[in-house]
Amino acid sequence: MVSTTMVPIRMTNSSKPSRNRTLTLSPGEEQRLRPRIGQAQSELPIDACDGRVFFGSVPEVLDFFPDHFVDLLILDPPYNLDKRFGEVAFHQKSMQEYAQYLDNILRRLLRLLRPTASIYLCGDWKCSPAGYEVLSRYFQVRNRITWEREKGRGAMSNWKNCSEDILFATVGTHYTFCADAVRLRRRVIAPYRTAEGAPKDWTQGESGKFRDTMPSNFWSDLTIPYWSMPENTAHPTQKPEKLLAKLILASSRPGEMVFDPFLGSGTTAVVARKLNRRFCGIDCNEEYLLWALRRLELAERFPRIQGYDNGIFYERNTFAEQRRKSSPELSESMASDA
């Protein structure tokens, strides 16, 4: 599984085009941040997990984490594809073997969850059937979110794969779900009026007619991080902050603990911090954890989540509208993103 042939390619700040905002760390920053990476080598008390990122391999290190400390579990493991994460390679398996891989992880995670906890498991069309099967062994599976992943090349002999799934499950029947926290502001195409002529279920805003719609299980408003977005890193499968914001706002309350054992570039931790949740994460790649730590520092100064503002999620390409609604300070940061 471990390759010695990979040579990481890094862009230095001086070699980046000026609008490329991909996170880069200088050797000095890496040296400063490295001691903050936790090592999970013996049993950890809850306080030691709070706001920390750990280097380690799942499922083995899970045994060091405390009982019932997690309110929201985000699982974004390698999908069932040949994929390299730095020096660690994941190899495609049969569907049964992938289900076994997930089962080994979920069984160890059960002990860590509170009875009211929710679980989200990311996957693509090929691996989410295994995810569904394994999740339903231990949890109540409540939904499958499909989100439009608008990136990647087309294919001449198949449909271009442009979507991913997120399975939603809960430990029990009592769980948090805050639908109002994840409404999506949509332009109204058919602005019906009541018999008296008043807008029916929509509002006239400065930039047109809109409705704050209830969240559905199909998300077409996300943008995969790319080079001009400040949240972008060189991680090969980084999730958008906006996606995590939806999961965290719907399924946790401020102050609750969000746990992500496949933390990658730290998206879950960063969004949890921006939304005043507690967090803990693990990854087996030290460089990714360094990026996560730097992003956490930047989150203190730039708490904005692209596409989300003041309790409302916006459709793609609605910066102008968001700018009008935002504080001057936020406006300025959006202007540089647009």
Ligand SMILES: C[S@@+](CC[C@H](N)C(=O)[O-])C[C@H]1O[C@@H](n2cnc3c(N)ncnc32)[C@H](O)[C@@H]1O
């Ligand atoms: C799909 S990515 C997660 C990306 C993350 N959500 C983000 O936004 O950056 C999966 C991550 O799992 C990590 N990983 C793979 N195998 C692992 C293992 N056995 N233990 C811990 N982490 C692992 C990889 O290094 C990679 O960063």
